[in-house]
Amino acid sequence: MSILRTLSVAFALAFAAPAFAQDVLRVGAYPANPPWEYKNESGAFEGFEVDVVNEIAARLGTTAEFSGLDFRALFVAAASRRVDMVISSLTITPERLQSQSFTQPYVAGALGIATKEGAGIASVEDLKGRRVGSIATSFPEIWVKEREAELQLGSYSSYDSTANMLTDLRSGRIEAAVNDVVGLRHAMTQIPGIAVAAEVPTDERFAIMMPKDSDLLPAVNDAISAMKTDGTMARLHEKWFGVAPAEGSLTLTPLPIPTE
Numbered sequence: 001m002s003i004l005r006t007l008s009v010a011f012a013l014a015f016a017a018p019a020f021a022q023d024v025l026r027v028g029a030y031p032a033n034p035p036w037e038y039k040n041e042s043g044a045f046e047g048f049e050v051d052v053v054n055e056i057a058a059r060l061g062t063t064a065e066f067s068g069l070d071f072r073a074l075f076v077a078a079a080s081r082r083v084d085m086v087i088s089s090l091t092i093t094p095e096r097l098q099s100q101s102f103t104q105p106y107v108a109g110a111l112g113i114a115t116k117e118g119a120g121i122a123s124v125e126d127l128k129g130r131r132v133g134s135i136a137t138s139f140p141e142i143w144v145k146e147r148e149a150e151l152q153l154g155s156y157s158s159y160d161s162t163a164n165m166l167t168d169l170r171s172g173r174i175e176a177a178v179n180d181v182v183g184l185r186h187a188m189t190q191i192p193g194i195a196v197a198a199e200v201p202t203d204e205r206f207a208i209m210m211p212k213d214s215d216l217l218p219a220v221n222d223a224i225s226a227m228k229t230d231g232t233m234a235r236l237h238e239k240w241f242g243v244a245p246a247e248g249s250l251t252l253t254p255l256p257i258p259t260e
Helices: 003-021 048-059 071-079 139-146 162-171 181-188 217-229 232-241
Strands: 025-029 037-039 064-068 085-091 100-102 107-116 131-135 155-159 176-180 194-211
Touching (some): 025 048, 048 217, 071 085, 071 100, 107 139, 107 162, 107 181, 131 162, 155 162, 162 176, 162 181, 162 194, 176 181, 181 194, 217 232
Antiparallel strands (some): 107 176
């Protein structure tokens, strides 16, 4: 690269950064999804992905402004560009990539089956004939519906919130809840008499969702790569999940923007 070209790029970056720093990152978040994101007693957002987004914003020279939305409304907000990004332990899927963009993943997911203690459910096979629930439009619901013939459930209930689903589980309206295992394990510390009876490995990759082909996507993805490289992502993982990420995991490996 010539000296003139180098100076030209440096000059452009010097003027671009302050212009971006004037903007606030508008973030849509499901407010009842601990430890990923939730509202504390004062009404402020906390959680693993909240810390991730706040760190990204700081590295981009701005701040993040969080808005609580129902889970299904998150997709509408991103599609209509009312927000710059969305967090809620969201799984990258080929279907979602048709209408939304995603950053690189930072956590590999698994499903959990939560039941009341003594329910006699210890595996996916034990769901046969049972009353089961999950969150509307979520990956766990997609997983359940794609296996309808195989699972042979007694009935299925779709919920707008994790709180309502777990309330029905505790009261006996449903016999099992299928959801992100990390979130379920956190909920079990708050709800006596309910346990994660089984964990189901999946190919889930959790990431930040953004409007399709967002101009911010490359910079956000680069910030995530830097966080993985310098140890920030590992520190946040241990803070919120209680364990260090495994060597070679998605949490530690910088990746390109996903296209499939």
